[in-house]
Amino acid sequence: MQLPRVRRRNFPLLVLTIAVALVAAACGGGGGGDAGGRAADQSLIIGMDHVTQNFDPISATATADYTYWRFVYDTLVSTDDGTPKPWAAESFDPIDAKHWRFKIRDGIKFTNGEPLDAEAVRYTFQRALDDKKTPWRVRIEALQKMVIVDPLTIDFYLATPVGNWPARTSVAWIVPPKYTEENKGALVTKPIGTGPFKLDTFSPGEKAVLSPNPDFWNTKPQLKRVELRSIPEDSTRVSALMAGDIDVAYRVLPDFADQIKGGGKKLVSVPSGQSANIFFQTTTNTPLKDVRVRQAIDYAIDKDALRKTITQDYGTDLKGQLVGEKSVGYNAELQARPYDPDKAKQLLAEAGYKNGLTLGFDYSLGRYYRDKETAQAISGYLQAVGITVKQNPMESGAWLDRLYAGSWGPINYWSIQDAPAYDLSWTVEIFRSDNIRKIDADPKLDGMLDHSFTITDPEERSDYLTELAKYAQDEAYFVAFHSDPGLYAMDPSVEGVKFLPSTYINLFDAKRTNGS
Amino acid sequence: MAGYLLRRIPRMIVVIWGALTVIFLLQRLGGDPVALMLPDTSTPEQQAAVRADLGLDKPVLVQYLLFIGRFAHLDFGQSYLQQRPVADIVFERLPATLELAGAAVVIATVGGTLLGSLAARMRRRWPDKLVVTGALIGQSVPTFWLGIVGILVFAVTLQWFPSSGSGGIEHLVLPALTLGAFSLANTTRIARASMIESLSSEYTQTANAKGLRTSRVVGVHALKNSGISILTLTAYMFSTLMGGALVTEVVFAWPGVGRLMVDGVLQRDFPVVQGAVFMVALVVVITYMLLDLAYTFLDPRLRRT
Numbered sequence: 104m105q106l107p108r109v110r111r112r113n114f115p116l117l118v119l120t121i122a123v124a125l126v127a128a129a130c131g132g133g134g135g136g137d138a139g140g141r142a143a144d145q146s147l148i149i150g151m152d153h154v155t156q157n158f159d160p161i162s163a164t165a166t167a168d169y170t171y172w173r174f175v176y177d178t179l180v181s182t183d184d185g186t187p188k189p190w191a192a193e194s195f196d197p198i199d200a201k202h203w204r205f206k207i208r209d210g211i212k213f214t215n216g217e218p219l220d221a222e223a224v225r226y227t228f229q230r231a232l233d234d235k236k237t238p239w240r241v242r243i244e245a246l247q248k249m250v251i252v253d254p255l256t257i258d259f260y261l262a263t264p265v266g267n268w269p270a271r272t273s274v275a276w277i278v279p280p281k282y283t284e285e286n287k288g289a290l291v292t293k294p295i296g297t298g299p300f301k302l303d304t305f306s307p308g309e310k311a312v313l314s315p316n317p318d319f320w321n322t323k324p325q326l327k328r329v330e331l332r333s334i335p336e337d338s339t340r341v342s343a344l345m346a347g348d349i350d351v352a353y354r355v356l357p358d359f360a361d362q363i364k365g366g367g368k369k370l371v372s373v374p375s376g377q378s379a380n381i382f383f384q385t386t387t388n389t390p391l392k393d394v395r396v397r398q399a400i401d402y403a404i405d406k407d408a409l410r411k412t413i414t415q416d417y418g419t420d421l422k423g424q425l426v427g428e429k430s431v432g433y434n435a436e437l438q439a440r441p442y443d444p445d446k447a448k449q450l451l452a453e454a455g456y457k458n459g460l461t462l463g464f465d466y467s468l469g470r471y472y473r474d475k476e477t478a479q480a481i482s483g484y485l486q487a488v489g490i491t492v493k494q495n496p497m498e499s500g501a502w503l504d505r506l507y508a509g510s511w512g513p514i515n516y517w518s519i520q521d522a523p524a525y526d527l528s529w530t531v532e533i534f535r536s537d538n539i540r541k542i543d544a545d546p547k548l549d550g551m552l553d554h555s556f557t558i559t560d561p562e563e564r565s566d567y568l569t570e571l572a573k574y575a576q577d578e579a580y581f582v583a584f585h586s587d588p589g590l591y592a593m594d595p596s597v598e599g600v601k602f603l604p605s606t607y608i609n610l611f612d613a614k615r616t617n618g619s
Numbered sequence: 620m621a622g623y624l625l626r627r628i629p630r631m632i633v634v635i636w637g638a639l640t641v642i643f644l645l646q647r648l649g650g651d652p653v654a655l656m657l658p659d660t661s662t663p664e665q666q667a668a669v670r671a672d673l674g675l676d677k678p679v680l681v682q683y684l685l686f687i688g689r690f691a692h693l694d695f696g697q698s699y700l701q702q703r704p705v706a707d708i709v710f711e712r713l714p715a716t717l718e719l720a721g722a723a724v725v726i727a728t729v730g731g732t733l734l735g736s737l738a739a740r741m742r743r744r745w746p747d748k749l750v751v752t753g754a755l756i757g758q759s760v761p762t763f764w765l766g767i768v769g770i771l772v773f774a775v776t777l778q779w780f781p782s783s784g785s786g787g788i789e790h791l792v793l794p795a796l797t798l799g800a801f802s803l804a805n806t807t808r809i810a811r812a813s814m815i816e817s818l819s820s821e822y823t824q825t826a827n828a829k830g831l832r833t834s835r836v837v838g839v840h841a842l843k844n845s846g847i848s849i850l851t852l853t854a855y856m857f858s859t860l861m862g863g864a865l866v867t868e869v870v871f872a873w874p875g876v877g878r879l880m881v882d883g884v885l886q887r888d889f890p891v892v893q894g895a896v897f898m899v900a901l902v903v904v905i906t907y908m909l910l911d912l913a914y915t916f917l918d919p920r921l922r923r924t
Binding site: 159244308338 | 669
């Protein structure tokens with residue numbers, strides 16, 4: 104049977120057309136951002152890959168949160184330039200490797216009026232030590248007692264020598280004692296600090312809005328308002344910049360570099376302190392106990408090709424070292440083992456594996472930058488020299504469980520962060536014989552590490568650590584590849600924003616211009 | 620009515636208990652949350668302290684009984700990361716997801732009904748073919764791709780809408796269209812099929828024979844009888860979109876419960892995930908309860924049962 108014919112009036116089509124027109128008229132024009140307006144107001148919106156959920160320095164759990172805390176809090180020492188420099192502390196001196204004296208700058212006040220003095224420092228460190236859950240407690244656990252010499256001088260007494268104690272204080276964010284005690288839990292969402300900014304509004308995990316601290320003791324920021332906005336999806340973050348909805352896109356992937364440059368935005372490359380490496384477990388009875396096998400693996404991998412492909416040439420060649428160029432312990436004379444598959448096969452033959460061998464390879468999926476792709480590429484190189492790789496890809500939590508249980512590998516892909524300590528000893532501690540990860544059991548390495556902590560003179564310490572770097576590389580306990588790319592994109596009207604390998608953002612000199 | 624509601628409450632409790640039990644077990648299969656919370660360089664003592672503080676050192680059965688006991692008192696615990704009550708966190712985010720899902724449902728229901736009606740009325744002609752093809756594409760395209768392309772076209776190139784985040788209605792358009800696209804396509808096809816059936820029925824022929832306007836025939840007689848299908852689909856869509864908005868929320872940085880769940884899963888913040896799942900499950904069971912009530916208004920035959 105036939106359906107009724109369409110008449111001239113077609114009601115559903117008419118309603119649909121009108122509805123679409125109304126929606127477009129009402130909502131259209133809502134885009135385009137307001138980059139010009141924000142520039143005039145000295146306002147800045149930074150699209151972040153994540154926003155902290157917690158401003159309390161002892162209860163938050165991710166080192167990426169330090170990026171946020173340093174807007175609001177100060178530390179005694181700054182490592183922004185690579186070596187520890189006085190910050191809230193006016194000076195720091197070793198009495199010996201187990202006893203350090205810090206003098207605090209006079210006149211620094213928290214935004215609630217409390218002074219940043221020796222008592223505030225003592226309270227901060229004690230609070231962190233008392234709570235075993237403090238994430239950075241392991242960095243200061245050698246602290247045995249503190250003595251307040253005068254209102255602006257504090258002595259730290261350590262149970263064991265810690266030659267880089269000043270660098271370790273760079274993760275101790277100083278909080279106001281009275282406010283913290285009287286308002287338990289308040290620091291989470293209402294932090295009070297002495298930093299260049301104060302927190303105006305905060306939606307945990309979503310957005311943090313800052314304004315300059317009028318009482319900041321150092322160079323006051325020129326910006327009037329800073330919004331840190333969470334846009335976790337990489338393509339959306341770049342699109343938001345291109346659309347003018349934000350002024351800075353934090354940590355963009357190399358895949359978007361051409362789009363950013365083509366769209367008239369600035370692209371800044373800062374080598375990341377996060378590096379790609381593989382580690383070998385030599386504490387179990389595997390072929391990797393033989394240094395020739397470890398060296399063979401190093402020769403088998405084309406590190407240059409890996410860096411160019413994985414990081415699209417935005418990563419830095421680490422030259423076979425665990426730390427970057429400006430870190431204490433970086434040995435400028437060291438070079439990475441070159442790509443030499445024939446040499447790799449020769450070493451394997453000498454070690455008795457002329458016909459090849461099989462090794463397990465653990466790696467996480469998505470925990471680190473291109474971890475899966477890097478690990479698979481490495482496996483391909485090893486296969487080419489006769490090493491059959493049994494790949495064990497796993498989710499982040501499972502990978503960590505195996506790492507902490509010491510039952511991994513014997514090859515493991517692990518990305519480690521050099522910053523903010525910029526000190527080789529900070530990284531090499533994981534190689535200790537008594538470390539639960541069971542990477543190595545080398546008494547000589549343990550001894551060298553222990554000795555490095557007894558040296559307080561920075562230059563002497565640096566020279567000694569370069570020897571340690573050479574020894575570790577000779578023994579091939581690891582293969583270091585490259586640093587992760589550190590790309591940041593911004594509107595041309597943004598000037599003076601400084602990004603650091605530690606993921607920190609410095610806004611001391613930041614300002615908005617007319618973009619010409 | 621009161622009796623009906625009283626009979627539904629035990630069923631609602633069972634559904635919510637089931638959802639919570641499944642999420643409790645699945646989370647614990649995902650590995651130790653303490654390992655993810657602390658830095659790679661944490662010590663065993665530190666991990667043990669955190670585990671004890673969070674009650675994760677107890678046997679799983681004990682953890683489960685404590686967990687169910689707390690939920691029975693509507694105590695959702697504290698977020699591991701934010702150190703704040705989970706209830707506060709979830710209620711802060713819930714309105715955004717309700718807004719997004721609601722907008723998507725409106726788009727899908729109204730748009731799907733209109734498009735389906737149009738296609739049914741102009742069956743086998745080019746508008747029908749266009750609508751059917753569009754519906755097929757809408758059901759095939761992945762949400763995240765649609766969202767990203769939508770941002771590139773409408774936010775970056777045309778600059779009609781903001782690229783991300785929440786705010787005024789202009790912020791809602793792209794995410795709602797993205798989230799509602801699949802449901803719009805689905806509703807269009809079902810509305811078209813239902814409308815074709817209704818328009819072919821004898822009561823429609825009678826209405827036409829009486830000389831009624833097409834708009835009345837379609838909008839009153841045919842649509843009313845298709846209404847039950849469309850309402851059922853709407854309720855189903857809303858409950859699905861409530862839980863399935865997380866991809867859209869991540870793409871558009873929309874501050875809803877979906878993103879909260881994603882962050883909670885990635886960071887092993889168990890209480891937050893459990894609280895968010897509870898809230899979504901509650902909204903879903905209430906939705907279906909309201910649907911059952913609505914049936915009785917639409918279909919007089921059901922009022923007598």
